[in-house]
Amino acid sequence: MTVTTTGCYSDGKSWDSETSASAELKATVHAEKSVYLTILAAAGKGTKGKAKKDLKNTVFFFSQNAFPCSDCKDYFIEQSRSRNFIFLCTDDQGNYAKDWGLTAPPVPQAIFLRGGNTFFPGKVTSTVTTKAPAPGAGVNSRWVSTTSTVTTMNAINPASCTRPAGFPDCPPFPT
Numbered sequence: 001m002t003v004t005t006t007g008c009y010s011d012g013k014s015w016d017s018e019t020s021a022s023a024e025l026k027a028t029v030h031a032e033k034s035v036y037l038t039i040l041a042a043a044g045k046g047t048k049g050k051a052k053k054d055l056k057n058t059v060f061f062f063s064q065n066a067f068p069c070s071d072c073k074d075y076f077i078e079q080s081r082s083r084n085f086i087f088l089c090t091d092d093q094g095n096y097a098k099d100w101g102l103t104a105p106p107v108p109q110a111i112f113l114r115g116g117n118t119f120f121p122g123k124v125t126s127t128v129t130t131k132a133p134a135p136g137a138g139v140n141s142r143w144v145s146t147t148s149t150v151t152t153m154n155a156i157n158p159a160s161c162t163r164p165a166g167f168p169d170c171p172p173f174p175t
């Protein structure tokens with residue numbers, strides 16, 4: 001089974017830098033991460049790790065035939081502490097919806113990530129993720145997730161999908 005992701009980003013007016021990638025299950029670099037890294041370059045992340053511009057109000061959009069796997073979920077939730085993401089999951093290939101606390105959800109489903117939180121539009125939020133320092137480590141050490149809860153969500157219509165409070169403006173989902 002192959003995960004195929006199409007992604008782009010917006011600063012509020014239009015979607016830009018549409019990019020696609022596919023990756024087999026067990027691939028070293030997963031499709032969504034591959035697309036994200038490609039888009040980052042276009043969105044202003046310098047190649048030497050220096051941001052060319054503030055990306056806090058940038059919305060990154062991904063459409064894919066699977067929910068992000070648990071590794072990608074953790075990665076993007078962490079990234080959402082300073083950026084904004086929308087995942088439009090058009091299918092549940094690989095059964096990763098369970099990693100989001102969902103059993104056989106209707107698709108498509110949209111997932112918004114912002115501030116380290118997960119929002120499922122059409123229904124209430126939510127993932128509550130509590131972060132705490134790894135045991136015995138200093139305050140600057142790697143943070144680990146200690147709590148994660150997700151409520152059931154309804155199917156959504158991408159065209160009428162409303163964004164969570166505080167989420168930056170972005171155009172309607174690209175098709």
Ligand SMILES: [Zn+2]
Nearest residue numbers: 030068069072
């Ligand atoms: Zn993944």
